[in-house]
Amino acid sequence: MKSLYEKLNALSANYADTKKCMENQNSETGFEQNEDLGMTANRLAAIILAAGTSSRMGAFKPLLPMGHTTVIGRTVCFFQKGGIREIRVVIGHNALEMRRALEGSDVQIVENPEYLRGMFSSVRVGVRALDSGGTDAFFVTPADICLIRPLTIRMLAAAYEKYPGNILHPCFDGKRGH
16 A cells, blocks of 8 residues: 555656646746846746655645646746746755656756755755856745746846845735745
């Protein structure tokens, strides 16, 4: 008898191709067409934190199915559709499965050998992996915050142009988001 984890991983293997995600998404599903952000996109990066154990969930969240892809596939996809070219995914727990799931997705995988020390250890590893000469600012998000629209990424990039050097966060209805 397969465990829930094994069943979810087997199911997730069918959805792991993020390129397929990008081909299958459109504005009806929340993904608008990728717009050129010009020089801004070249200076912005994304760090996606996917190293944890998902201990409270009981299943490994990044590889759970989400539409035509996985949770991590969708998170990568919204940054790509939002115009961010430099994407770092920090992995740790289930590193081999994560490498397989991200294969061909045009991201840099960065492994955090100390992921059990907590999320901030992954933030540090991700920041160290950025191109220090070409990155002015970066987004950081846990892998399981996967329902952000690419428009939100583009709006935050535009806000960065207006307020460089500040820490920015999205707001909806006057309330702060992640």
